[in-house]
Amino acid sequence: RGLAEACVTETIVALGDHFLEPSYEDLGSALDERCERWGVRIVALMLAATADDDFPAREVCARLFDEDPRFALDALGPVQEDHAPKPVARHTPTPNEADAEAKREARRERRRAQKGQARPARVAHPTYRRATRDSSSAPEPEGGADTAAFAATRPSRTEMRAVLVVGTYDDVRYDDPLVGAVVDAFIPFGDPDDERGAGKTRPCVVLAACADDRLVVRPCYSGGGLRSGDWKSVRVGDAQAAGLDRESYVSTEEFAVRRAPAARAVRGWLSREDWNAL
Numbered sequence: 001r002g003l004a005e006a007c008v009t010e011t012i013v014a015l016g017d018h019f020l021e022p023s024y025e026d027l028g029s030a031l032d033e034r035c036e037r038w039g040v041r042i043v044a045l046m047l048a049a050t051a052d053d054d055f056p057a058r059e060v061c062a063r064l065f066d067e068d069p070r071f072a073l074d075a076l077g078p079v080q081e082d083h084a085p086k087p088v089a090r091h092t093p094t095p096n097e098a099d100a101e102a103k104r105e106a107r108r109e110r111r112r113a114q115k116g117q118a119r120p121a122r123v124a125h126p127t128y129r130r131a132t133r134d135s136s137s138a139p140e141p142e143g144g145a146d147t148a149a150f151a152a153t154r155p156s157r158t159e160m161r162a163v164l165v166v167g168t169y170d171d172v173r174y175d176d177p178l179v180g181a182v183v184d185a186f187i188p189f190g191d192p193d194d195e196r197g198a199g200k201t202r203p204c205v206v207l208a209a210c211a212d213d214r215l216v217v218r219p220c221y222s223g224g225g226l227r228s229g230d231w232k233s234v235r236v237g238d239a240q241a242a243g244l245d246r247e248s249y250v251s252t253e254e255f256a257v258r259r260a261p262a263a264r265a266v267r268g269w270l271s272r273e274d275w276n277a278l
Contacts, residue, residue: 243267
């Protein structure tokens, strides 16, 4: 799915309002241009990966993969070393965009200087530390009585699988008491380091804690939106336990948000089944 991710995104856009439940004919038509641009191998890989996982379009992808002669093994032919997607015109930043990026980088440098350290070294492969201790012995999240009231609904960690962060962060800790909580956090639309830019406060699932007193989170999106229809998003089955008032999906995006505001806005906790589905 990682190799075919760009092809997946183009296919979703091409399907428009039908991306959640495309018909056999709609999907076949949308793949015509994808095959021309990416080649049938990448499109076949996308269909196989989608059919092999729990995605909304799983059944129609499996049927197309099995029945469309373009994706038969014989039709795919021998390995081709010289095949590559057609080039896309490279975007050249305008002077205004270049100035804005320079200002953002200057702000990031000032924040690093204020912390008294150079650019932080990233941990490429954080080590997972299983939190098997009794949840009742863990310290309560910072946030006062409202947050503490949710502690009684926190599921046991002993039966919950390891969910590792995908990004690279310093001092990743998976034994933080807020891991598994659904909190409100500000998620920027653009530069993830620009906390004053455009963005929106969203419910987020806490995956881990990291350096600079931050939490690594994945944002939730309401059902029916384009983000919720991403074939890699995970639907929240028990919205009530998570403190959500509508159908929601957990994205695969990750952000490092400030801990203090998030700890004061705990909505609930992902159920064991929802956590294990991430």
